[in-house]
Amino acid sequence: PALRAGAVLLILLCASSFVFLVFQLAGNGTTAVLLLFFLSVVMQYLSGGFFPSVFLPETVQKIGKMLPSVYLIEAAGSLYTGRLSWKTVLYLVLCTVLCGSAACGFEWRRMKKEV
Numbered sequence: 001p002a003l004r005a006g007a008v009l010l011i012l013l014c015a016s017s018f019v020f021l022v023f024q025l026a027g028n029g030t031t032a033v034l035l036l037f038f039l040s041v042v043m044q045y046l047s048g049g050f051f052p053s054v055f056l057p058e059t060v061q062k063i064g065k066m067l068p069s070v071y072l073i074e075a076a077g078s079l080y081t082g083r084l085s086w087k088t089v090l091y092l093v094l095c096t097v098l099c100g101s102a103a104c105g106f107e108w109r110r111m112k113k114e115v
Helices: 002-026 029-047 058-064 068-081 086-114
Strands: none
Touching: 002 029, 002 068, 002 086, 029 058, 029 068, 068 086
């Protein structure tokens, strides 16, 4: 139960920080939703979210392994398997911190311009 709760929390935090960053970069809600949809579809395709990455070209597999969606898929899978690697945890924590920090930085800069 503790592993599952931790995995769910990690998935939610990472996804939320990514969404927050996309909304900060987009500037308005409509653009952000469209950009988020586009990025999600592309990342899912490249990381093997729609079908196994074994069927993708080798170059696409290499690119896909660097995307956060691979680790989000693995963390979601850990809810069923009960196993979550430290590599996945560290990558998702790093992604959460980087996306969250960048989003806060953009928001801080925007607020500073308004004053």
